[in-house]
Amino acid sequence: MSNPYSEIFRAPGAKGFASAGFLARLPLAMTTMGIVAMLSQTHGEYWLAGAVAATFALTNAFVAPQISRLVDRFGQSRVLVPATTLAVAAFVALLVATYLRWPNWTLFASAVLAGSLPSMPAMVRARWTEIYRDTPLLRTAFAFESVADELVYIVGSVMSVGLSVTLFPEAGVLISTVSLAIGSTLFVMQKSTEPRIQPVARRQGRSAIFLRPVQIVTLTLIAVGTIFGTAEVTVIALTEAWGTPASASLVLGSYAVGSFIVGLVYGALKLTMPLARQFLIAVAIVAATTIPLLFIPNVPLLALLLLLSGVAISPTFITAFGLVEELVPAGKLTEGMTWVITGIAIGMAIGSFTSGWVVDQYGAASGFWVSVAAGGIAFLVALLGQVSLKGAHRREAADLAAA
Secondary structure: OOOHHHHHOOOOOHHHHHHHHHHHOHHHHHHHHHHHHHHHHHOOOHHHHHHHHHHHHHHHHHHHHHHHHHHHHHOHHHHHHHHHHHHHHHHHHHHHHHHOOOOHHHHHHHHHHHOOOOOHHHHHHHHHHHHHOOOOHHHHHHHHHHHHHHHHHHHHHHHHHHHHHHOOOOHHHHHHHHHHHHHHHHHHHOHHHOOOOOHHHHOOOOOHHHOHHHHHHHHHHHHHHHHHHHHHHHHHHHHHHOOOHHHHHHHHHHHHHHHHHHHHHHHHOOOOOOHHHHHHHHHHHHHHOOOHHHHOOOHHHHHHHHHHHHHHHHHHHHHHHHHHHHHOOHHHHHHHHHHHHHHHHHHHHHHHHHHHHHHHHHOHHHOHHHHHHHHHHHHHHHHHOHHHHHHHHHHHHHHHHHO
């Protein structure tokens, strides 16, 4: 039996852009945590660290889709070079401002400019789509990217905080900046796999966010992202309340491990079920697994349930990107994928803030009520959007029949 993951890398240039893209996307996981770790140590004020990190995250959440829209119109090379250069320069300015203790406004200004960081996961997926459009291997490629995203967040967040604590405060942000510069340069240099510019993309038109499928998938993933953000805050609060704060990282790691393992298996399957229905089932499982979290009495059981909760995360992401690829015009594909990624980031910010307030008001165990509410919203949006999403099955069924 052939390994589908080895098959996707047989295409010329696939290994090169995938490797460069992995390196270039590390800042997505390292930067926010790195800023918090850096400023909390150098300035001793968590409010400032959190505010600067949130400024970067929210700016990037709204700027990245606009950058991807320009990529669809003018190509990856022409847009990624100036956007990445600005982001790298802004991160360097943030490092210098932190080290030299410049006024706080310079920290916020640097964070805003750093928001020009391009969505590298969307750029990499656009290249896979260019290679494997209309073939079953595209699903496998998207599965690989979802697993790669999980690995980045597992390694990146731990590495960012670890470097800042063990070496010097600025180490996490510094390494992520170097990774961005080197990875993006290597990625852009690989011209042979760069997606062609679609003629229609050059014309003026509305943003991809006005397309109904993108709205449905993005809104669903905002709710799913809220579950993620809630888990981070609530797990930290619960483990501290139980007297084992050091176990928080292991518990959250089990969440990602569950998604990582299932993502590898799910991506290798050739399912004939309509893609929209797969998306609905995955979201339903994500929502259902939030309910038992309300009744967790100890750390081991919490880790086990989060491990089980992770089983539907990768399938949700894989089907979400598959739906966007199927239903969004080629001339808006990169932007459409970026909105999906942005939805997750926005949701995580909402979840962190909302669950933090709930925990402060009602106690650590109450935080997961936010997850339950978000899970219900995610399922409702995915259910009501089935009519708009069901068209994705037509091409997929033909592809599988021809395989």
